[in-house]
Amino acid sequence: MLGRSRRLAVLAEGRFTRLDAKTAVGVLRYRPNEVAAVIDSTRAGGTAEACVGIGGGVPVVAGIEAAAACGADSLLVGVAPQGGELPHECRPMVRDALLRGWDVLSGLHVFLGDDPEFAALARERAVTIHDVRRPPPGRPVAARRAAGVDALVVLTVGSDCNVGKMTTALELARALGGRGLRAAFVATGQTGIFIADRGVAVDAIPSDFVAGAIEQLVVEAARDADIVIVEGQGALHHPGYSGVTLGLLHGACPAAMILCHQAGREQVRPPGGRAAEALSAPVIPPLRDLVRAYEEAAAWVHPSRVVGVALNTLGLGERSARQAVERTALDTGLPVADPVRFGAEALAGAIEACRGRDRATLG
């Protein structure tokens, strides 16, 4: 990961749950061989599987020393608190990791490499702090260039944050690859960057250049791909992050979108989960309305259609999950799948069909 094969200690102190440790869960799912241990002193002694339902026997340990005993040689900061600061209780662990001569990989909004103490330690021990959210150089302004690529561009969009847009994109890329297509995954957030070893964290880019940064990534990825799957961010009706979502949509100029939703989620998840704000958190509109909103918003710059729904059925029993998939298909009139639980084939098929239509139109 990021330059060499690693044995990671994934720091998820106090937050190693399915909902709060998005980055840790993503890395456990897609880079399992590089995780030596997860650090969460409040859950030490257990396994990743027991805490988050994935990661098998990867041990959960109390700190850096115990992670080193598991063979770790790098620290990945796997918490993503709202606002993006390093939680206070994590500071000593980052210090310890640097003192041991480990590289530190971070997806926080705050750049650990700019912290005077951490920077000095990294210099002293000749190790690297990778702040993957640091914006790339350059200030590109988008101008619909991604609409002109030969590859079919697909964007995952969502009903909220943390519903499965990245996972859906990765599963789609895999399923399309299985069909013999050259599918490129474009990472737009910190977890996706850890998994794909490249990408841009669009939420940290000055807002004028979000669409331009994505446009560049799509144009580059399209050179060697039949299909470019772009990881979406946020949601159009999210009070905090909607601007990121629209910039990404208009930069990528997708021909097709996959709408991602978590079964049973009725309100936008309040950032930080604060109770007072949960009361006033916006209600998620019906999926049909979301389909229409995304298609209208796309068409302001480049027409696009939602061609399928990825339904995250986490927490539902098998039977309820299958019922939720069927109900959503009836509600929306679209192919629906939980790509993690039941496979992404139905959605991959919808995308391949879309590509066929594109070629027929062009040809």
Add this chain to the structure above:
Amino acid sequence: MLGRSRRLAVLAEGRFTRLDAKTAVGVLRYRPNEVAAVIDSTRAGGTAEACVGIGGGVPVVAGIEAAAACGADSLLVGVAPQGGELPHECRPMVRDALLRGWDVLSGLHVFLGDDPEFAALARERAVTIHDVRRPPPGRPVAARRAAGVDALVVLTVGSDCNVGKMTTALELARALGGRGLRAAFVATGQTGIFIADRGVAVDAIPSDFVAGAIEQLVVEAARDADIVIVEGQGALHHPGYSGVTLGLLHGACPAAMILCHQAGREQVRPPGGRAAEALSAPVIPPLRDLVRAYEEAAAWVHPSRVVGVALNTLGLGERSARQAVERTALDTGLPVADPVRFGAEALAGAIEACRGRDRATLG
């Protein structure tokens, strides 16, 4: 301006035209007593009025020395090129200004205070470089808090960049003040900040925090105001900047919007005015469709209505201008005015009526 009364040399080298020197024109209009000279060696010898139709006899001069002879004591970088770099030909002038012991005020995306040469010069001469686009500290995430303020929040929105959103907001604040209302102007771009001496350049903020930054500004401004007028940015269907527009809309949660448009503009103005891209620049939809798009997008987070249209008739003769205003009123069914040319009274009236309705509903 920015801490003290100044005599500004406004740097607009090679670009002192109505369309290219937005910042210079804004400062000439709203802070005329602080402008000693405009620097544009390609137009030296003329007056501001002759070049941009405003600014009276303010001289246009060839460089820093000539500006000093006009009494200038500070340099305001009044160019805003796409991408936000300092144009190459302006570098020696910034250096000269610092060498003379002038403060430098800049709204560029690139921060002049981070330039090693300029920073060293500023230290040596004990002067200040004000980079007004530098994001404020903090990483606020918006959560519809601006929807809860007592003041009526109004946002100017647009059919494109550079159609008059800032000017309309300023003229509205003035007209509403004339009606005895406490109207606060919230600046969201570099020119607005120079004029208002405060504000945040939202296009330079990491995209996750655009809505949050605006929310904070609106909540603060609302404390001492009956009406908060927020300067809009970009346009919902602008390929490069739409994300900024939506973040601002969802952060401000306006109850009412004023749609700004330039009469006769049919396409989104291509950034940098490059001919190749002018051909493929998006067509601006009919104003009725824009009204609907802005109202739909607002309603994803907080309902809002477009209550009037500000029509920039720059370049039209008096009679054509009046006809354009009438035609737009017929097309949209809304009050229409060119606030600069014919006054903002019709729009101020629409906003005051809106405030009356709000109170009736609440009361």
